[in-house]
Amino acid sequence: MAPLMEKTLILLKPDCVQKNLIGKVIARFEEAGFAIRATKMIQLTDEVLAEHYAHIAEFPFYPSVESFMKETPVVAMILEADNIIDSLRDMLGVTDCLEAAPGTIRAEWGSKEEGKNKMCNIAHASDSAETAEVEIKRFFSDDEIFSY
Numbered sequence: 001m002a003p004l005m006e007k008t009l010i011l012l013k014p015d016c017v018q019k020n021l022i023g024k025v026i027a028r029f030e031e032a033g034f035a036i037r038a039t040k041m042i043q044l045t046d047e048v049l050a051e052h053y054a055h056i057a058e059f060p061f062y063p064s065v066e067s068f069m070k071e072t073p074v075v076a077m078i079l080e081a082d083n084i085i086d087s088l089r090d091m092l093g094v095t096d097c098l099e100a101a102p103g104t105i106r107a108e109w110g111s112k113e114e115g116k117n118k119m120c121n122i123a124h125a126s127d128s129a130e131t132a133e134v135e136i137k138r139f140f141s142d143d144e145i146f147s148y
């Protein structure tokens with residue numbers, strides 16, 4: 001398939017911040033050749049989380065996810081590259097850090113602790129072009145996004 005220039009929305013979650021892994025995770029993105037188009041640190045609120053995680057809001061684990069995502073500020077970023085949505089999701093690994101493929105960000109740095117392995121998984125990345133468009137608007141205004 002022809003390469004397609006895409007943007008994706010990343011959140012470096014509170015476990016990434018607490019483990020002092022912000023730099024290491026961003027280094028992986030830069031080494032992969034992804035361009036950083038926007039970044040800022042923000043404190044998530046219940047309102048934003050209810051939108052961002054609407055697809056899991058009905059699950060019994062949602063209240064824990066909501067608390068976890070507010071433990072510290074998160075680092076929000078927009079990254080751009082050819083086919084970045086799929087390559088970033090591959091680089092992250094699957095939701096459960098115990099099942100994530102070796103070498104992925106979640107396998108390497110996510111929680112292996114029972115009860116936390118599916119929740120504390122270092123980073124969020126948009127799962128489709130449609131979602132990316134909505135998520136980018138959720139976290140960034142046009143004047144915070146740079147092309148250079």
Ligand code: ADP
Pocket residue numbers: 053056061065094095118119120121123124125127
């Ligand atoms: P992903 O972030 O891999 O796209 P989902 O969109 O399904 O995964 O879920 C959003 C987030 O909710 C996950 O990244 C994780 O932090 C949390 N989560 C998902 N499933 C579970 C679960 N079974 N138990 C606890 N937390 C979960």
